[in-house]
Ligand SMILES: Nc1ncnc2c1ncn2[C@@H]1O[C@H](COP(=O)(O)OP(=O)(O)O)[C@@H](O)[C@H]1O
């Protein structure tokens with residue numbers, strides 16, 4: 001605009017136009033004078049459609065390769081008027097108030113809305129469910145507009161909306177633990193790579209038989225040239241050492257006797273072989289007898305464990321790099337004006353709460369082998385949340401937030417996801433205790449698949465339980481786990497005390513132990529109120545207690561000694577008696 005105006009008047013140098021993008025809206029400021037506004041707009045109007053589409057998340061390569069019409073359509077521009085026509089019309093009809101600093105929404109502006117435009121069709125009936133943040137608090141929803149769904153339905157929605165895993169190359173070393181192979185791996189070499197002795201003794205020709213033989217050489221387990229062996233000769237050999245060329249078997253040292261030494265008694269000159277009836281390759285590991293070049297080493301989909309021998313297997317045949325599924329990088333954000341850094345030295349002032357969710361989740365993520373990124377604490381302000389999330393979207397594959405998902409007017413997560421980021425909230429309420437307001441959404445991104453965001457409830461126990469129940473399986477799915485391996489392991493356990501049922505299905509925190517008979521027994525961690533982080537202490541399982549509504553009035557408690565299903569979230573230990 002400056003360049004164009006300068007051609008008309010040197011005074012143009014005095015103006016300072018500003019342009020930018022907020023959300024997916026292009027904002028351009030024009031000078032106040034009608035003439036100047038017209039000239040400035042004229043100079044950029046041809047670029048606007050392109051800018052709008054790019055701002056709305058269009059791929060510039062596609063735009064340049066002529067995919068513009070399609071993008072315009074996707075971006076919600078009416079097919080009969082391209083973005084270009086739309087703005088030209090605005091301009092030619094003199095529709096710009098001369099004194100305005102014009103905020104021009106892009107042709108696709110209503111795609112994100114910012115709350116000013118008709119909402120984007122997000123639900124089946126075409127409405128955003130979240131509160132309009134520009135509205136008054138008295139107008140907010142007084143009951144949650146999100147349907148309450150079952151845990152099972154919620155799992156299904158997560159599974160369906162998690163992007164497909166990405167393939168990356170990784171070095172074979174300790175950092176490969178926890179990855180899933182994205183390729184079938186075959187042996188590059190044979191193991192052993194040479195004929196190796198299984199015992200300490202003497203390499204012989206198995207056809208030679210018993211008798212006294214001269215020791216013509218020595219083979220140690222070390223690389224190097226070895227003199228060939230002829231009939232009537234033997235060579236001393238150690239375990240794992242290569243057989244001399246020509247040797248066909250090894251006789252154990254126990255099956256031999258010294259026949260002659262050097263005069264000083266130091267070296268063996270002749271040895272009597274006592275073992276008769278040797279077979280070919282007796283006490284010998286033949287080339288490729290453990291693994292032959294081309295043998296299937298590991299299937300696609302195999303998990304590289306820390307306990308199992310997968311890393312050793314790959315290492316044994318010289319595989320330095322494998323294709324695996326990328327493990328997601330997970331960002332953790334706490335929200336709330338009241339939340340303060342857990343290690344802040346000063347005493348709490350009225351209303352302040354130390355952040356326990358973030359350290360807990362960062363630890364849980366890391367312990368499960370995923371990379372965690374600390375996103376800090378966001379204040380309950382729409383702009384703050386927006387900035388933090390925008391930054392997070394560029395850094396991490398999955399975002400976890402805690403707090404701000406219930407019905408308070410400061411509960412900004414849902415509106416921000418839907419209205420600012422054009423995200424899709426797949427569910428916003430789950431029939432479970434704790435964790436009812438658990439929210440799962442995906443946010444579209446410019447150059448990759450939509451990114452999952454889990455907005456977990458703020459109460460510490462709720463956040464931790466829902467992390468294990470929903471987030472962990474999603475992370476495993478992203479990391480390439482499939483089928484049952486995605487989910488927490490489940491076992492039947494005997495409860496040690498009566499457990500009172502709640503109207504909602506409950507995930508009761510418990511410590512389970514292996515008892516003397518090898519069975520599993522569960523002890524509750526005590527008070528289960530969702531704010532009580534202590535209910536997770538020493539917990540290694542979540543007992544799946546049915547909701548009262550599910551069992552009808554048949555019973556109100558699980559009596560001591562009964563068995564219930566338990567989801568295992570930690571290591572199993574043995575019961576002390
Ligand atoms: N990071 C956190 N650490 C500890 N307590 C938290 C944290 N975030 C929220 N809380 C507490 O959890 C409760 C619920 O918070 P809120 O923001 O209303 O969550 P939600 O709307 O998700 O239920 C509040 O008492 C809040 O102070």
Ligand SMILES: [Mg+2]
Pocket residue numbers: 335336337380403404410458
């Ligand atoms: Mg809050």
